[in-house]
Amino acid sequence: xxxxxxxxxxxxxxxxxxxxxxxxxxxxxxxxxxxxxxxxxxxxxxxxxxxxxxxxxxxxxxxxxxxxxxxxxxxxxxxxxxxxxxxxxxxxxxxxxxxxxxxxxxxxxxxxxxxxxxxxxxxxxxxxxxxxxxxxxxxxxxxxxxxxxxxxxxxxxxxxxxxxxxxxxxxxxxxxxxxxxxxxxxxxxxxxxxxxxxxxxxxxxxxxxxxxxxxxxxxxxxxxxxxxxxxxxxxxxxxxxxxxxxxxxxxxxxxxxxxxxxxxxxxxxxxxxxxxxxxxxxxxxxxxxxxx
Amino acid sequence: xxxxxxxxxxxxxxxxxxxxxxxxxxxxxxxxxxxxxxxxxxxxxxxxxxxxxxxxxxxxxxxxxxxxxxxxxxxxxxxxxxxxxxxxxxxxxxxxxxxxxxxxxxxxxxxxxxxxxxxxxxxxxxxxxxxxxxxxxx
Numbered sequence: 001x002x003x004x005x006x007x008x009x010x011x012x013x014x015x016x017x018x019x020x021x022x023x024x025x026x027x028x029x030x031x032x033x034x035x036x037x038x039x040x041x042x043x044x045x046x047x048x049x050x051x052x053x054x055x056x057x058x059x060x061x062x063x064x065x066x067x068x069x070x071x072x073x074x075x076x077x078x079x080x081x082x083x084x085x086x087x088x089x090x091x092x093x094x095x096x097x098x099x100x101x102x103x104x105x106x107x108x109x110x111x112x113x114x115x116x117x118x119x120x121x122x123x124x125x126x127x128x129x130x131x132x133x134x135x136x137x138x139x140x141x142x143x144x145x146x147x148x149x150x151x152x153x154x155x156x157x158x159x160x161x162x163x164x165x166x167x168x169x170x171x172x173x174x175x176x177x178x179x180x181x182x183x184x185x186x187x188x189x190x191x192x193x194x195x196x197x198x199x200x201x202x203x204x205x206x207x208x209x210x211x212x213x214x215x216x217x218x219x220x221x222x223x224x225x226x227x228x229x230x231x232x233x234x235x236x237x238x239x240x241x242x243x244x245x246x247x248x249x250x251x252x253x254x255x256x257x258x259x260x261x262x263x264x265x266x267x268x269x270x271x272x273x274x275x276x277x278x279x280x281x282x283x284x285x286x287x288x289x290x291x292x
Numbered sequence: 293x294x295x296x297x298x299x300x301x302x303x304x305x306x307x308x309x310x311x312x313x314x315x316x317x318x319x320x321x322x323x324x325x326x327x328x329x330x331x332x333x334x335x336x337x338x339x340x341x342x343x344x345x346x347x348x349x350x351x352x353x354x355x356x357x358x359x360x361x362x363x364x365x366x367x368x369x370x371x372x373x374x375x376x377x378x379x380x381x382x383x384x385x386x387x388x389x390x391x392x393x394x395x396x397x398x399x400x401x402x403x404x405x406x407x408x409x410x411x412x413x414x415x416x417x418x419x420x421x422x423x424x425x426x427x428x429x430x
Contacts, residue, residue, distance in 0.1 A: 058416060062415070120324060124324075127342070128338040131311075131346075137317075142316050142317040145317060145321055146397070148328075149327050157324075
């Protein structure tokens with residue numbers, strides 16, 4: 001029995017991203033495709049998402065022309081592929097405040113957003129430091145902060161402080177402080193709704209970019225390898241990875257890195273007319289497949 | 293084609309643009325904390341002092357700027373951005389009345405975006421340091 005249908009929706013991609021940015025230590029080992037994706041969770045009469053992508057109006061031209069990001073499509077077009085409109089989304093979990101994860105707030109007019117309070121407060125603290133500390137501000141778009149002010153005033157920004165269970169039935173939020181960012185979090189979906197779930201999924205944001213982060217280079221002799229970039233510590237990343245992997249009973253394929261192209265090798269998927277992939281992780285009871 | 297004098301203007305005024313953008317971010321960050329009910333969202337937050345100091349430096353740099361004909365539009369946007377952000381900063385000194393701060397702040401940030409579009413070399417965010425953006429296309 002599945003309470004929720006789960007889809008990974010690609011909305012853009014970088015065809016050639018350096019491996020060293022993704023997997024610590026993979027220097028001079030070429031590039032790989034880096035899809036940009038968000039997650040859709042549908043069930044119990046609810047529609048939720050994990051992250052919302054970047055704001056094309058603000059960044060699209062530079063990202064496309066200067067950094068080679070390809071194929072961006074608006075949430076309206078991406079979500080229509082599975083019969084959903086952005087206005088239908090009621091709950092959004094933001095794993096961290098980088099522009100490619102929380103930049104599209106304004107496209108979801110009816111959603112309430114959940115974010116760790118520490119993610120906001122530490123960014124603001126960072127901004128009080130002198131210019132030479134500006135590396136710590138990486139990936140933050142001032143316009144996203146301005147949009148977040150509006151959200152908060154409308155009561156649509158919920159600042160979470162640590163763990164929070166059953167935000168929606170069977171869906172929990174877990175902090176990963178001082179890892180990829182100050183206040184990153186991951187989202188657990190207990191798809192059988194059981195307290196000791198046998199059917200858990202973890203949506204990890206950028207706590208892992210690919211399977212190498214979760215099981216190393218040799219699946220027969222697994223090890224955790226941190227991502228190529230962290231504001232916090234590699235130690236915290238590794239210990240968070242242990243918590244995530246344990247929470248899915250050791251099955252690393254149930255930890256879903258949204259930038260992992262090889263999800264298609266493990267789960268049913270299809271390519272849309274726009275050339276973007278939809279990967280179907282689970283179907284709620286009675287839900288029709290969107291990929292076959 | 294950017295002429296040499298304008299290239300010099302771009303180099304000399306990059307930090308001024310970055311500083312104004314940082315002040316806007318600092319104020320916006322403080323507002324979001326206040327609006328979200330965070331205990332840290334108060335006028336005592338050190339970010340406000342940092343914003344004032346940075347604003348002074350940016351304003352000084354702006355007064356020293358010598359825009360070329362090619363850079364006039366950019367400089368006009370930057371000047372308007374500084375004026376609006378200055379109003380927002382002044383308002384913040386009287387407590388965190390969100391509306392009173394947010395309206396000029398948003399106007400100032402819009403001017404910064406227009407400035408970024410008016411000449412090359414002024415980025416809205418530091419893409420090259422963003423985690424999910426790859427290498428520059430050569």
